[in-house]
Amino acid sequence: MLIGLVIVAALSGCAQFQSQRPDASANAGAPAAASKKIVDFVVPADALGARDPQLTEVLAKVGSVASKQPQPTTVVVAALPQDFAYLNQSVKRGIAPQRMTAVRLENVAVGSCQPYSVQVKPTE
Numbered sequence: 001m002l003i004g005l006v007i008v009a010a011l012s013g014c015a016q017f018q019s020q021r022p023d024a025s026a027n028a029g030a031p032a033a034a035s036k037k038i039v040d041f042v043v044p045a046d047a048l049g050a051r052d053p054q055l056t057e058v059l060a061k062v063g064s065v066a067s068k069q070p071q072p073t074t075v076v077v078a079a080l081p082q083d084f085a086y087l088n089q090s091v092k093r094g095i096a097p098q099r100m101t102a103v104r105l106e107n108v109a110v111g112s113c114q115p116y117s118v119q120v121k122p123t124e
Helices: 002-012 045-049 053-067 082-093 095-101
Strands: 041-044 072-077 103-109 116-120
Touching: 041 045, 041 053, 041 072, 045 082, 045 095, 053 072, 053 082, 053 095, 053 116, 072 082, 082 103, 082 116, 095 103
Parallel strands: 072 103
Antiparallel strands: 041 116, 072 116
């Protein structure tokens, strides 16, 4: 399923995925499960500003990937506070209703010059 998400995002051109490999120098003492990211990508400002339907679809697929994990997951949305409603709603569309309690949404406010990002990781 993750491969399908990567392909959709790459073909749609509305999201850039970052490396899935954890940085060896970061969190050297942290447990492997805590630093493992299932999905990690930057949300392009132009797609967000236009409320691009392809971006909405990719965000829903992020929710779907999060809800299909065997362990509880956290979806971390880093954005300006005024955009949380759209981003969270788009992610929630993909979460299976019976798995809603296993997926936690976490909003992180960023500065106006910082890129928006969405990450899915196991809940700590």
